[in-house]
Amino acid sequence: MAEVVNVKNVGLRGVTVADTKVSFIDGQKGVLIYRGYRIEQLAENSNFLEVAYLLLNGSLPKREAMAGFEQEVLAARQVPEFVLGSLTGWPKDANPMDVLQASVPLLAMADPDVSEDTREANVRMAIRLIARLPILVAAWHRIRQNLDPLTSDESLSHAANFLWLLHGKKPDSEMARDLDTCLTLHADHTFNASTFACREVVSTRAHMYAGVTAGIGALSGSLHGGANSQVMKMLLELESETDIPGWVTGRLDRGERIMGMGHAVYKTMDPRARFLKDMARRLGEKTGQKRWHDLSTAIEKAGLEAFAKRGKTDIQPNVDFYSAPVYHIMGIPRDLMTTIFAISRVAGWCSHIIEEKFAEAQEKPALYRPKAEYVGQYCGLMGCEYEPAEDRK
Numbered sequence: 001m002a003e004v005v006n007v008k009n010v011g012l013r014g015v016t017v018a019d020t021k022v023s024f025i026d027g028q029k030g031v032l033i034y035r036g037y038r039i040e041q042l043a044e045n046s047n048f049l050e051v052a053y054l055l056l057n058g059s060l061p062k063r064e065a066m067a068g069f070e071q072e073v074l075a076a077r078q079v080p081e082f083v084l085g086s087l088t089g090w091p092k093d094a095n096p097m098d099v100l101q102a103s104v105p106l107l108a109m110a111d112p113d114v115s116e117d118t119r120e121a122n123v124r125m126a127i128r129l130i131a132r133l134p135i136l137v138a139a140w141h142r143i144r145q146n147l148d149p150l151t152s153d154e155s156l157s158h159a160a161n162f163l164w165l166l167h168g169k170k171p172d173s174e175m176a177r178d179l180d181t182c183l184t185l186h187a188d189h190t191f192n193a194s195t196f197a198c199r200e201v202v203s204t205r206a207h208m209y210a211g212v213t214a215g216i217g218a219l220s221g222s223l224h225g226g227a228n229s230q231v232m233k234m235l236l237e238l239e240s241e242t243d244i245p246g247w248v249t250g251r252l253d254r255g256e257r258i259m260g261m262g263h264a265v266y267k268t269m270d271p272r273a274r275f276l277k278d279m280a281r282r283l284g285e286k287t288g289q290k291r292w293h294d295l296s297t298a299i300e301k302a303g304l305e306a307f308a309k310r311g312k313t314d315i316q317p318n319v320d321f322y323s324a325p326v327y328h329i330m331g332i333p334r335d336l337m338t339t340i341f342a343i344s345r346v347a348g349w350c351s352h353i354i355e356e357k358f359a360e361a362q363e364k365p366a367l368y369r370p371k372a373e374y375v376g377q378y379c380g381l382m383g384c385e386y387e388p389a390e391d392r393k
């Protein structure tokens with residue numbers, strides 16, 4: 001029988017709550033591994049759909065299996081008509097993460113597999129979610145501008161099709177390839193807050209869509225996926241700032257955070273940020289927008305110096321720091337940046353949901369149920385005396 005351990009750890013920091021075979025992080029050395037493969041290898045040689053296959057199935061596909069998987073994703077791109085119809089009635093200034101989060105249960109309502117709790121059915125649902133989240137984001141961006149959503153182009157890759165649906169013009173191939181790499185880099189990250197939310201929800205035997213809905217909610221926060229749009233806000237504010245070190249110091253003196261720096265696990269530079277930094281420079285040079293890379297590196301330098309003066313040498317750029325300028329150069333509006341994180345991370349969420357539901361890394365499925373220490377009003381085990389409203393002072 002498992003040992004009963006009574007510990008109090010606010011925020012579950014450093015507490016191991018499950019086994020996983022999906023991904024691994026060494027936060028001291030800045031290493032991220034998906035199913036055994038280092039993120040650098042995958043970012044350089046693979047592509048997002050192959051990585052999604054790897055995460056969902058545990059091994060890299062042979063050519064034929066990959067072709068089949070790509071075909072399934074392509075065939076799943078069609079979002080049910082009533083879902084797009086619903087979007088047209090929603091407030092045009094709604095936060096795109098709220099729109100995405102609200103749309104996922106609508107997808108569940110139309111999914112024939114939703115009540116079949118087998119691995120195969122869950123993989124089919126995962127494929128639909130991977131295929132449809134980008135379609136929903138792009139459709140919302142069109143609808144909120146009073147434009148009709150565009151039809152997917154079967155000849156375009158996953159990332160290129162998204163850019164086409166968003167902008168209404170065929171994307172530059174290098175930019176589409178770079179967006180695909182961004183999706184690879186964001187696809188999984190062990191037990192981050194949103195993945196944990198997904199796993200916690202499905203541990204009750206709720207379906208995959210319920211888990212992913214929770215994941216999107218958790219991702220939206222500015223300490224998690226929402227940080228990329230906050231980084232962009234910072235960059236736009238600082239565009240005309242001449243004293244970056246002064247701005248950084250002032251912000252820290254006021255107890256404010258430098259968005260996109262620091263990480264709960266990485267105590268060195270996030271390995272994904274390295275890729276994105278280089279991408280921001282390269283894309284910036286190509287499009288005449290290198291100022292965003294230069295501004296970001298100036299904030300990074302000033303931030304590292306200011307943190308070091310405060311004795312904090314482990315607060316370094318994270319994935320959101322350089323993804324913001326990259327997305328901006330790609331023409332992705334600031335309020336859609338976190339949705340890009342979601343259309344990638346959905347691959348990881350679904351892989352973890354499957355692992356959780358089918359106990360693929362541990363003996364049996366868990367039902368997450370931590371404890372809390374009660375520090376509220378207490379009148380003993382008999383409880384406080386209930387006073388009628390008219391007698392209350």
Ligand SMILES: CC(C)(COP(=O)(O)OP(=O)(O)OC[C@H]1O[C@@H](n2cnc3c(N)ncnc32)[C@H](O)[C@@H]1OP(=O)(O)O)[C@@H](O)C(=O)NCCC(=O)NCCS
Nearest residue numbers: 222223224227256257258259260261262263264315318320
């Ligand atoms: C991600 C983050 C929440 C992780 O931090 P954490 O490990 O949970 O640690 P804490 O939030 O407790 O921070 C520890 C200390 O470092 C400081 N700190 C951490 N990141 C900071 C940042 N980006 N700017 C300023 N101070 C920061 C905190 O203020 C705190 O200081 P204190 O000990 O004097 O109170 C944090 O680094 C952060 O808020 N970063 C900015 C948001 C962001 O980029 N999020 C995306 C993460 S991928």
